[in-house]
Amino acid sequence: MDEQTRLMHSHSGVGMAGHPGLPQHMQEGTGGSDGDGRKQDIGDILQQIMTITDQSLDEAQARKHALNCHRMKPALFNVLCEIKEKTVLSIRGAQEEEPPDPQLMRLDNMLLAEGVAGPEKGGGSAAAAAAAAASGGGSGPENSTEHSDYRTKLTQIRQIYHTELEKYEQACNEFTTHVMNLLREQSRTRPISPKEIERMVNIIHRKFSSIQMQLKQSTCEAVMILRSRFLDARRKRRNFNKQATEILNEYFYSHLSNPYPSEEAKEELGKKCAITVAQVSNWFGNKRIRYKKNIGKFQEEANMYAARTAVNATNASSHGSQANSPSTPNSAGSAGSFNMSNSGDLFMSVQSLNGDSYQGAQVGANVQSQVDTLRHVISQTGGYSEGLTANQMYSPQGINANGGWQDAPTPSSVTSPTEGPGSVHSDTSN
DNA sequence: GCTGATGATTTAAA
């Protein structure tokens, strides 16, 4: 800067013709040859620019006016703009070429999907539909009330979002206009090209869009909270109806040695219970772990279902028809039909009643007597105890020493478990 | 309101 000033002072003596406030000798011509004269002109203008702050306001205004009206001004302006373009702006320009922010895109997509952004869709009908689906398609008054509540709250979020967005946009436009006017004004004395103004506008927009992103993020969070509050399946948990539970329990206890229904069996159970396959899987997962954890607690239940199964088996046998139970993957019941009438698992459920057999579970004498009764019933049906001895019937099966079902790991492709002396085919029976 | 039951979710392992 000092060097520049010093150099510029060395050119003093060259002035602007016909302008007030300039040395008289400067106004009399360009002086010397054309080339030298132009150089001196430029040097003089630069010097005046550099010293403009040292002058009084009136003097500065007069010089400013003189500069604006100078014949060399447009050329100088262009040159400075060009230099600026090649240096600062070229660097800045490279930085500005950014791909669209993926996070912003995600937020936009989510807000669109939720019906918060974009055109009004009846207060988030898509989300309401999702709510209906999540609640198992229930269409009771309770559901509709909750959905309208959900919609109301979503509409509130939408309104707040749009209000804030409008505010941001308004502020952005105001600020942009202000900056543009300022830059345009300054472009009369500084080398500011329209392109640079445009870039500045883009920078302002980016700054504001980062604020917008925060708004979108907050809105998304609010929607997520709302969704979890209203749509979270856990919050919407409803116990299965009694009949469904009975069907599931019936299957579980009749396949106690291998309570891993195949996909087909799950589908069939799901159909019968009016629940999804996933729910069937959940139910069996829960049941297995809870049964294993506390066999004693489930003894009575197991006993009851074993008895029921036995009775069904008896009826089935005497009527020559099949009981209504889904087949296990390794049972040889007719495909698609519910066949548990002759399942060897019946024995397993009976065995499970024998507390000595499983992890120290206690079984009372009454249970033992029921087991005996069941054995009797089973033996009467003919075909269930074929080839089985009393020892086989009471040998520990199903849950092994580690607390797992023997053939649990391959539920969908179960083959016969290892059959040692005194063992019973886990699911056999055919 | 407390407590057990229960359906769903998450995490780790195979």
Add this chain to the structure above:
DNA sequence: TTTAAATCATCAGC
């Protein structure tokens, strides 16, 4: 991918 196990969140009976 399926399962066990742990955990969460709600339901339901008292």
